[in-house]
Amino acid sequence: MAIVLSTPQTISHLLAQKLAIPNYQRAYKWQPKHVNQLIDDIFHHRIKPCYRLGTVVLHQDKDNDVLNIVDGQQRLLTLSLLCTILNESGKLISSPLLEHKFESSVSIENLKCNAQIIAKRVGSLSGIERQELLNFVLNKCELIQVTLDDLSEAFQFFDSQNARGKALAPHDLLKAFHLREMMDSSEQSERLHHVSLWEKGINPDDNSANLHTIMGEFLFRMRRWIDGDYGIQFSRHNIDVFKGINLDKTQYVYADAILALNYAVESFNTDIARKWDRQTKNYPFQVDQVIINGKRFFEYVQHYIAMHSKLFVGEKALLNSFLNQHTKYPGCFRKGDVYVKNLFLCSVMYYYDKFGDVELEKVAQICFCWSYSLRLELQRIGIESVDNHAKARSGLLRAISKAIHSQQVLNYQPRYIQEPKFTNAMDVQASIKAMTFGSSH
Known part of the structure; x- marks a missing residue:
């Protein structure tokens, strides 16, 4: 050194x-x-x-x-x-x-x-x-x-x-790590560009979720749950979830497809014809992919900040009406209900990441039934209960992971709850919704 x-x-x-x-x-x-x-x-x-x-x-x-x-x-x-x-x-x-x-x-x-x-x-x-x-x-x-x-x-x-x-916050450590990974393969202006977006994401000017929320409550949990692992708390002790391979240094065979795709995107964007028609292609990220160290990591996080906003934030969000109708009720801000809602949003986001808006409203209903069934089964919900439900082998996230066609997700049957353990007004409402959704699939 x-x-x-x-x-x-x-x-x-x-x-x-x-x-x-x-x-x-x-x-x-x-x-x-x-x-x-x-x-x-x-x-x-x-x-x-x-x-x-x-x-x-x-x-x-x-x-x-x-x-x-x-x-x-x-x-x-x-x-x-x-x-x-x-x-x-x-x-x-x-x-x-x-x-x-x-x-x-x-x-x-x-x-x-x-x-x-x-x-x-x-x-x-x-x-x-x-x-x-x-x-x-x-x-x-x-x-x-x-x-x-x-x-x-x-x-x-x-x-x-x-x-x-x-x-230090885990996102600060990851910023330092991935900037270091960029040192031999990027210009200073490019590094400063990504740092600027990163800092704006920590304290966004609009109503979008901040960077720590996206990483800790969405990306971290999805990546862990899909693997059948716990996703309760994102901290500096598990930042390796967001560390992967350096494309300039790796020689593993499994990385050949990643290298080819990365080269194709770079070639398209540096083609002189693109300067004429001003077209660009973004890297086609998948939430559970191998992390590409350096600038692709920064782009990966920004991609999912934008996706979260497109799905859930503001009146023009794709699921704004669904969220207003089904996730706002007396008691929805209780800690357990917030955990369940996060599970619901993660499952929707994971489906959209894979299949786009194909049958999105119908799949949102399935995600709602699967997630909120916990609200009907348990009188008190902790993050551990949500964690176990999310990483279960028979759970919806695993079904989406295995699905090749969107119809396979539509065929998923959330467990039907006939006798909730308690019946306050909120649970009756959720139970009716669950039974209504369940009867239509």
């Missing part, structure tokens, strides 16, 4: 360097609890001769002397805010990081909010106390600076650091 530097550095020395926030970085997301915790720690340890705050990973750009922040952006920005607010004279520190042009509205709002929190926390200090605290932060607080001259290695180091226990 091409480590240029690995040594403790004072905050003063770190902030004096030419630090930059690259475009592939996630937004600044520290909440008040994180800021308050950092300030509490600093106040608690300010009598010590030295206090270490963690590690920062930097990438040294070969074309200039700028150090891009790979890991540690949240802490460095917060420390910059703290030092700037403490530094009333303006002579002890300048903070180039805060001069960065932030494009994300999330970053801007969090910086404003956290600046107010810091100002309030230190507002009661006297001038001497502020200077003493600033001196402690600048000259006695340290971060381990790890600087690498290879961006791929920097991401790998970042990945290994977080695998040892630092709390």
